[in-house]
Amino acid sequence: MTPHSRANIYLGLGCIAFAALVAFVWVPLDVDSGLVEKVRRRLAIGDALAPTVAAVFIGVGGLVLVLVEGRALEQARLRFNDLVFVALALSILVAGFLIMLYAGPVAVALFASETEYRLLRDTVPWKYIGFFLGGVFILVGLITPSENGFRLRTLWVAIAVVLVLILIYDVPFEDLLLPPNGDV
Amino acid sequence: MKRLLKTAMSTAAALVLATAAFASDWTPPGPIKLMIAFKAGGGADTQARLIAEALEAKMGWKFIPEQVTGKGGVNLLAALKDAPNDGTTIGMVVTESLGYNLAAANAGMTPADFTGLSTTAGFQMGVVSLTSKGWTTFSDVVAAAKGGASLKFGAMSPKLEDIAFLLAEAQGIEFNIVPVKGGKAVMNGVNAGDLDLGFMAGIQGKGVAAGDLVNLASGLSTPLKQTPDAPTLADLGVNYNADGYFVFVGPAGMPEEARNALAEAIGSVAGDENSKAGGIIKKAFGGAALITGAELDSLLADGFTGAGELMKAVTE
Numbered sequence: 001m002t003p004h005s006r007a008n009i010y011l012g013l014g015c016i017a018f019a020a021l022v023a024f025v026w027v028p029l030d031v032d033s034g035l036v037e038k039v040r041r042r043l044a045i046g047d048a049l050a051p052t053v054a055a056v057f058i059g060v061g062g063l064v065l066v067l068v069e070g071r072a073l074e075q076a077r078l079r080f081n082d083l084v085f086v087a088l089a090l091s092i093l094v095a096g097f098l099i100m101l102y103a104g105p106v107a108v109a110l111f112a113s114e115t116e117y118r119l120l121r122d123t124v125p126w127k128y129i130g131f132f133l134g135g136v137f138i139l140v141g142l143i144t145p146s147e148n149g150f151r152l153r154t155l156w157v158a159i160a161v162v163l164v165l166i167l168i169y170d171v172p173f174e175d176l177l178l179p180p181n182g183d184v
Numbered sequence: 185m186k187r188l189l190k191t192a193m194s195t196a197a198a199l200v201l202a203t204a205a206f207a208s209d210w211t212p213p214g215p216i217k218l219m220i221a222f223k224a225g226g227g228a229d230t231q232a233r234l235i236a237e238a239l240e241a242k243m244g245w246k247f248i249p250e251q252v253t254g255k256g257g258v259n260l261l262a263a264l265k266d267a268p269n270d271g272t273t274i275g276m277v278v279t280e281s282l283g284y285n286l287a288a289a290n291a292g293m294t295p296a297d298f299t300g301l302s303t304t305a306g307f308q309m310g311v312v313s314l315t316s317k318g319w320t321t322f323s324d325v326v327a328a329a330k331g332g333a334s335l336k337f338g339a340m341s342p343k344l345e346d347i348a349f350l351l352a353e354a355q356g357i358e359f360n361i362v363p364v365k366g367g368k369a370v371m372n373g374v375n376a377g378d379l380d381l382g383f384m385a386g387i388q389g390k391g392v393a394a395g396d397l398v399n400l401a402s403g404l405s406t407p408l409k410q411t412p413d414a415p416t417l418a419d420l421g422v423n424y425n426a427d428g429y430f431v432f433v434g435p436a437g438m439p440e441e442a443r444n445a446l447a448e449a450i451g452s453v454a455g456d457e458n459s460k461a462g463g464i465i466k467k468a469f470g471g472a473a474l475i476t477g478a479e480l481d482s483l484l485a486d487g488f489t490g491a492g493e494l495m496k497a498v499t500e
Contacts, residue, residue, distance in 0.1 A: 032290065038499070040346065040498045041498070041499065115214075118214060118272070119213050119214025119215070119272065121214070122214075122215045122246060175247075175248055175249055177248060
């Protein structure tokens with residue numbers, strides 16, 4: 001904690017920018033109806049009203065942070081290391097999900113090129129490749145920094161966890177697909 | 185001439201046989217994603233899943249059912265439109281999804297973006313309430329509304345919301361129209377007392393037979409099979425109706441052999457009253473109604489082009 005921190009101002013400006021983006025770009029592009037619309041000869045609430053009201057609340061919250069709390073003495077301070085940690089965690093998750101998404105199709109392209117992954121998404125062993133490799137990668141990737149280095153035990157724990165997830169969510173259910181197989 | 189006719193006839197017969205053989209030879213190249221446009225446990229969901237189950241046993245095909253609900257089937261159509269058209273992705277919607285709902289959504293899609301496979305059953309669309317409400321005919325509802333009761337009316341699609349609005353208008357009353365996801369949700373709402381009455385497309389059959397629910401009016405152009413004495417919408421002053429079918433569709437451009445094989449397979453199960461699916465269809469909808477091929481194409485196209493009239497009626 002330090003009186004010189006400007007964290008509230010940055011956070012407030014971020015909220016205002018996000019609110020403006022929602023209200024003026026996202027909602028108009030994504031929602032056909034207006035704030036109110038005439039339905040069956042009567043005025044009714046349009047689909048755009050709720051997200052616009054939410055954006056207003058976020059924007060007002062941002063303004064309060066900038067104008068009222070901007071010079072508050074007790075503010076959290078954003079350190080470079082915090083940003084590095086967030087970036088690292090996000091990168092591990094993104095890389096893990098990419099592995100989950102593409103490991104299966106790559107394996108099929110290499111070892112069963114006469115067909116395509118989509119048609120094998122419910123066939124052992126193909127359907128497990130992405131979930132297994134991506135899941136193990138994410139778990140090892142997130143545990144390793146908190147243990148200050150890689151340990152072989154972490155790998156075994158990750159493998160065991162992913163296998164248990166497969167046993168719980170896939171094996172008993174005929175019609176349930178593990179990620180990413182529902183979206184291919 | 186006779187000879188020419190004979191040759192033509194036998195050529196035609198050979199062609200038909202060849203097509204039929206081709207159709208029955210078709211097998212899906214992988215598991216079939218079966219998207220279902222309405223809530224789990226409802227009429228559409230139940231028959232779609234039972235048909236899939238029966239086809240898995242009969243044909244050895246593999247189905248992966250998935251709920252893609254919302255906007256009366258339009259969300260499903262948006263997801264289906266660009267899916268692979270090799271027969272491995274199909275959807276269960278209602279004819280209205282490709283008609284009024286698609287037109288109202290203004291989502292840049294038309295029935296030409298899809299391949300109709302087969303209908304399974306026609307709606308038995310009724311205006312339904314709990315028997316314990318004490319209403320035996322629709323005029324009791326009108327009397328209650330005129331007596332000052334605020335009535336919540338459940339409808340599972342924009343078209344039905346419009347029809348409910350016109351029904352109230354024709355009777356000089358007002359409904360608080362509540363949009364819900366699927367006829368099962370209307371039934372749950374009515375049973376729980378959250379809704380006073382609402383449209384149900386056949387799922388009410390068991391409840392009506394048991395005396396718990398009552399069909400107050402037919403939402404169709406014809407009387408309901410189960411309650412033939414209930415007035416039709418036309419009898420109640422509404423010039424529109426909620427006639428329609430449950431229908432399986434795929435993305436546009438499906439190969440003919442896949443389309444024919446899927447339609448034939450669906451029909452063989454839905455039309456078999458001894459199968460679980462056929463039994464349910466018989467019970468809830470009075471039997472299968474199987475429309476395929478060009479007849480289905482024109483049914484879907486007509487529903488889309490005719491949607492404008494009802495929309496106009498509720499806005500002008």
